[in-house]
Amino acid sequence: MTAIGDEFKRTPVSEPSLALVVRHFVTSHVLFVVGAVVFTVIVICALFAPWVATHDPIAIVFADKLEPPSLDHLMGTDSLGRDIFSRVMFGARTSLMVGVVVTGLAILIGLPIGLLSGYFGGRVDTVLMRFSDVFLAFPPLLLPIAITAALGSGLINAMFALAVSWFPWYARIMRGSVIRVKNELYISAARAMGVSHTRTMIRHVVPNALTPVVVQGSMDFGYTILAAASLSFIGIGAQPPRMEWGLMAALSRSKFLDFWWTVTFPGLAIFVTVLAVNLLGDGIRDMLDPKHKEFR
Amino acid sequence: MSRPMLSVNGLSVDFPELGRTVQAVRGCDLEVGEGEIMGLVGESGSGKSVTAMACLGLVPPPGQVRGEIVLDGFQVVGRKESELTRVRGELAAMIFQNPGKALNPFFTVGRQIADVLKHHRAINDHAAREIVLGAFRTVHLPDPDITFEKYPHQLSGGQLQRAMIAMALTCEPKLLIADEPTTALDVTIQAQVVVLLRELAATRGLSILFITHDLGVIAALCDRVAVMYAGTVVEQGPVADVLGRPLHPYTAKLLDSVPKLGMGKAELTAIPGQVPDMGSLPPGCAFQPRCERASEQCRQHDPVARSFGGGRLAACFHVEDAPELGDDRVA
Amino acid sequence: MDALLSVDGISKMYQTRHGVIRAVDNVSFDVAPGEIVALVGESGCGKSTVALTLLRLIAHDGGRVMFEGVDLDAIGGEQERKLRQDLSIVFQNPYSSLNPRMRIRDIVGEPLRTAYGLRGRALNDRVRQHLGDVGLGAEHMNRFPHEFSGGQRQRIAIARALALEPKLLILDEPTAALDVSVQAQVLNLLRDLQRRLGLSYLMISHNLATVESIADRVLVMYFGRLVETGPVSEVFDHPRHPYTRALLDSVPSIDPRHRDRLKSIEGELPSPLNPPPGCAFAPRCARASARCNEVAPTLERHVDGRQVACYHPLGQDDA
Numbered sequence: 001m002t003a004i005g006d007e008f009k010r011t012p013v014s015e016p017s018l019a020l021v022v023r024h025f026v027t028s029h030v031l032f033v034v035g036a037v038v039f040t041v042i043v044i045c046a047l048f049a050p051w052v053a054t055h056d057p058i059a060i061v062f063a064d065k066l067e068p069p070s071l072d073h074l075m076g077t078d079s080l081g082r083d084i085f086s087r088v089m090f091g092a093r094t095s096l097m098v099g100v101v102v103t104g105l106a107i108l109i110g111l112p113i114g115l116l117s118g119y120f121g122g123r124v125d126t127v128l129m130r131f132s133d134v135f136l137a138f139p140p141l142l143l144p145i146a147i148t149a150a151l152g153s154g155l156i157n158a159m160f161a162l163a164v165s166w167f168p169w170y171a172r173i174m175r176g177s178v179i180r181v182k183n184e185l186y187i188s189a190a191r192a193m194g195v196s197h198t199r200t201m202i203r204h205v206v207p208n209a210l211t212p213v214v215v216q217g218s219m220d221f222g223y224t225i226l227a228a229a230s231l232s233f234i235g236i237g238a239q240p241p242r243m244e245w246g247l248m249a250a251l252s253r254s255k256f257l258d259f260w261w262t263v264t265f266p267g268l269a270i271f272v273t274v275l276a277v278n279l280l281g282d283g284i285r286d287m288l289d290p291k292h293k294e295f296r
Numbered sequence: 297m298s299r300p301m302l303s304v305n306g307l308s309v310d311f312p313e314l315g316r317t318v319q320a321v322r323g324c325d326l327e328v329g330e331g332e333i334m335g336l337v338g339e340s341g342s343g344k345s346v347t348a349m350a351c352l353g354l355v356p357p358p359g360q361v362r363g364e365i366v367l368d369g370f371q372v373v374g375r376k377e378s379e380l381t382r383v384r385g386e387l388a389a390m391i392f393q394n395p396g397k398a399l400n401p402f403f404t405v406g407r408q409i410a411d412v413l414k415h416h417r418a419i420n421d422h423a424a425r426e427i428v429l430g431a432f433r434t435v436h437l438p439d440p441d442i443t444f445e446k447y448p449h450q451l452s453g454g455q456l457q458r459a460m461i462a463m464a465l466t467c468e469p470k471l472l473i474a475d476e477p478t479t480a481l482d483v484t485i486q487a488q489v490v491v492l493l494r495e496l497a498a499t500r501g502l503s504i505l506f507i508t509h510d511l512g513v514i515a516a517l518c519d520r521v522a523v524m525y526a527g528t529v530v531e532q533g534p535v536a537d538v539l540g541r542p543l544h545p546y547t548a549k550l551l552d553s554v555p556k557l558g559m560g561k562a563e564l565t566a567i568p569g570q571v572p573d574m575g576s577l578p579p580g581c582a583f584q585p586r587c588e589r590a591s592e593q594c595r596q597h598d599p600v601a602r603s604f605g606g607g608r609l610a611a612c613f614h615v616e617d618a619p620e621l622g623d624d625r626v627a
Numbered sequence: 628m629d630a631l632l633s634v635d636g637i638s639k640m641y642q643t644r645h646g647v648i649r650a651v652d653n654v655s656f657d658v659a660p661g662e663i664v665a666l667v668g669e670s671g672c673g674k675s676t677v678a679l680t681l682l683r684l685i686a687h688d689g690g691r692v693m694f695e696g697v698d699l700d701a702i703g704g705e706q707e708r709k710l711r712q713d714l715s716i717v718f719q720n721p722y723s724s725l726n727p728r729m730r731i732r733d734i735v736g737e738p739l740r741t742a743y744g745l746r747g748r749a750l751n752d753r754v755r756q757h758l759g760d761v762g763l764g765a766e767h768m769n770r771f772p773h774e775f776s777g778g779q780r781q782r783i784a785i786a787r788a789l790a791l792e793p794k795l796l797i798l799d800e801p802t803a804a805l806d807v808s809v810q811a812q813v814l815n816l817l818r819d820l821q822r823r824l825g826l827s828y829l830m831i832s833h834n835l836a837t838v839e840s841i842a843d844r845v846l847v848m849y850f851g852r853l854v855e856t857g858p859v860s861e862v863f864d865h866p867r868h869p870y871t872r873a874l875l876d877s878v879p880s881i882d883p884r885h886r887d888r889l890k891s892i893e894g895e896l897p898s899p900l901n902p903p904p905g906c907a908f909a910p911r912c913a914r915a916s917a918r919c920n921e922v923a924p925t926l927e928r929h930v931d932g933r934q935v936a937c938y939h940p941l942g943q944d945d946a
Contacts, residue, residue: 020315021314021315024314184723185718185719185720185723185724186723186724186725186726186727188679188684188718188724189716189718189724189725189784189787190726190737191684192682192684192711192715192716193711193715193737193738193741193742193787193791194707194708194711194712194738194741194742195737195741196741199741203726203729203737204726204729207726207728208726208727208728339806339807339808340777340806452895452896453670454895455895482669482670482833483669483833483834483835483874483877483878484669484873484874484877484891484892485669485895486877486879487876487877487879487889487890487891487892488891488892488893490879490889490891491889491891509806509807510807510879511807511881512878512879512880512881513879515879515880515881515882515883515885515886516879516880516883516886516889517879517886535883536883536884539881539882539883540882540883540884549808550807550808551881553807553808553810553811554807554810554811554836554881555810555811555814555834555836555837555839555840556836556880556881557835557836557839557863557875557878557880558839558863559836559839559840560839560840560860561839561840561841561842561859562840563815563818564811564814564815564840565811566808566809566811566812566815567808567811567812570776570778570779570809571776571806571808
């Protein structure tokens with residue numbers, strides 16, 4: 001036995017102080033940090049809505065209707081006297097749920113399709129991709145409109161419709177990533193060892209091909225919220241009495257000129273959330289970029 | 297000897313990272329004379345490539361370069377980018393390991409080189425083309441006018457490397473810095489490139505700084521050689537001396553660990569351990585953990601290069617302890 | 628003694644838009660038990676394709692591959708699984724042959740899981756044993772590839788290849804991507820393992836000096852064909868094929884006093900889409916005659932067992 005000691009020496013340097021690490025991180029990723037902080041606030045509002053809200057969001061008080069923002073009603077009241085601030089807080093729950101469900105469902109459908117397509121290629125690839133292309137052929141909101149027209153309006157159907165129109169992107173992204181990973185040597189090594197296709201795909205291909213999907217998902221999160229709000233705005237998404245920001249803006253649309261707060265605050269909530277999620281997604285993409293050596 | 301073409305004095309290049317600094321080059325001194333072929337040999341982490349880049353001011357941020365680099369009388373360190381672009385190509389040019397990556401796949405080979413030429417000189421297309429064809433002939437590329445119209449992917453590895461040498465020569469630099477140009481080439485093509493470079497140095501008085509990890513190529517091509525380890529030059533001198541009777545234990549061990557044709561089936565003396573992490577070097581000599589001559593002095597102090605006559609330098613406290621070296625060190 | 632591996636007339640052709648490419652052209656050779664055979668050649672000669680064919684990662688066209696007397700194309704299922712235990716590979720690039728998201732324990736353990744269904748303690752014990760064979764310890768088991776150097780990663784790849792206790796190990800340029808000082812470590816390890824475990828190696832390399840230090844026999848390939856075979860010392864000291872001679876002459880000696888021995892030959896590999904009608908090396912060969920350009924020479928066996936594919940081999944008619 002060759003007595004060559006390949007001593008594994010990873011002599012750690014003096015560990016930098018936590019304060020230094022945090023400061024370095026924040027200054028080099030300002031936008032990401034802003035997005036993360038804002039998003040965290042939104043999540044907290046959503047989770048703790050019953051405690052954050054100042055009033056009962058569904059309590060109708062005609063006496064207080066259409067009051068402008070004040071100390072009592074931070075965002076004013078709507079045409080039924082309901083506190084808009086509280087409704088916006090509860091609306092956050094709906095929006096986050098939409099983001100998670102739609103993105104999650106789209107990935108759930110698209111990932112296996114992309115995996116099988118990229119891994120096996122040939123006829124499997126052709127069939128699966130043509131199938132996905134059918135859904136890609138429709139303009140972005142047209143398909144959800146068509147599906148909800150068929151299934152009926154409502155948030156659940158809208159989410160399903162959005163997921164179905166969204167999955168082809170993930171299928172394509174996954175397929176591209178899988179094709180790249182498939183040519184790596186460790187895949188050949190596994191196959192040479194007799195590892196089955198199934199295990200190769202699950203154990204070797206997927207973990208290494210997942211990054212672009214994760215990045216896209218984090219960026220899409222915001223857009224799904226926007227899409228759901230858009231559907232609600234045109235009347236086929238969330239239906240009253242659900243508290244959803246797009247719906248809230250739609251219901252008060254006619255009152256915008258005289259009572260600006262009824263539309264502005266729900267709209268602002270959508271804007272801030274989508275922006276925060278986008279910044280977050282950009283940051284995640286940068287961090288997962290393999291050229292970014294400091295972060296693994 | 298006349299003024300050296302390239303003079304590197306006390307070069308240090310640091311790359312600050314979070315919480316630590318990676319010292320890619322720690323005090324490098326070397327000289328390349330006019331018409332001389334200088335070899336720079338080392339393994340990964342030795343700092344040889346960073347040294348080469350520093351000579352043309354190409355160290356990427358956040359690298360910090362300190363020390364002095366003088367290229368034909370021109371100070372390189374601390375210059376502005378605009379001043380450096382004038383110098384690149386004219387005073388010194390560089391060729392790289394992967395010629396395919398140095399050329400833009402969207403343009404023909406001839407067009408790219410002609411563009412470089414026109415960037416430096418105020419000449420028209422026709423004159424540029426003539427110069428490029430001449431350069432192709434100098435590097436023995438077959439059918440220069442046909443090659444001119446080819447795209448990089450249509451050329452073989454050897455042809456690409458010649459094309460890159462041609463590109464480097466178009467502005468008639470005095471120094472050619474070659475960063476592992478033959479490492480990725482087949483051995484027969486490597487031999488062609490070595491022969492070509494020898495010819496260019498002889499006929500045009502071109503100085504060459506040739507960076508490689510291959511000791512055989514150094515022996516075949518270079519007049520002098522500098523051996524780098526962990527960011528510093530550990531030995532320097534005429535090729536026959538350094539490879540024939542090495543003073544530094546690393547050079548000696550490196551020579552022993554390389555299989556050589558004609559030696560037959562033999563157990564090779566490996567160097568135990570591995571190259572240190574340049575971000576956390578132990579005190580004292582960087583090679584000491586792997587060295588059989590290491591003493592307490594080596595663990596405490598980092599040896600400075602000393603002269604041993606005949607233009608030979610070595611950075612070691614125990615040069616005199618070298619085992620008896622006969623003339624049969626090399627096969 | 629019967630050959631462990633017997634390759635008989637295999638070829639591999641690729642159909643491209645511009646025509647047919649013969650990556651491997653009628654290659655035959657044997658590897659005996661306990662023997663180290665080196666397949667040598669430059670890029671484009673087809674040596675890596677041969678390796679991939681043996682592993683059944685790509686299919687070959689024509690010819691037969693026999694392992695321990697069994698035709699590899701005639702087997703399936705259980706027999707094929709058994710075969711994969713006896714035949715193993717170490718790839719060239721230690722940086723991409725290990726799954727970056729798997730721990731060492733799982734990487735080396737995977738063949739054991741797949742072939743024997745080992746789990747838990749039994750699996751870990753075997754993994755530890757094989758890691759120990761290559762000089763790595765139990766403390767390395769939970770780490771990821773990126774925490775190791777190139778030389779260590781190659782050791783891990785070797786440990787993985789040895790996990791199923793194969794009889795034949797295919798080594799595809801095992802030290803090419805490593806630092807010079809580490810190459811010696813890995814070569815010594817390979818030599819040591821071969822002696823201790825009685826393995827056979829089929830080593831693919833373009834580095835003649837490396838081949839000389841470890842191999843028993845050498846097979847020289849050019850343009851998809853075998854041009855010369857024989858014991859390493861004999862072929863390298865007295866090459867018979869002009870290409871072998873040219874190859875040897877191209878290797879620079881470490882002794883600067885011998886720098887004039889370096890000879891470069893002109894020209895390059897012919898285009899695979901436009902192969903020369905006769906001998907593939909003829910366009911670059913100083914000894915080529917009209918016959919060489921018309922009909923390709925076949926591999927002839929000489930009385931001393933060496934084989935050469937040449938009408939004008941060296942050392943026969945003139946020096």
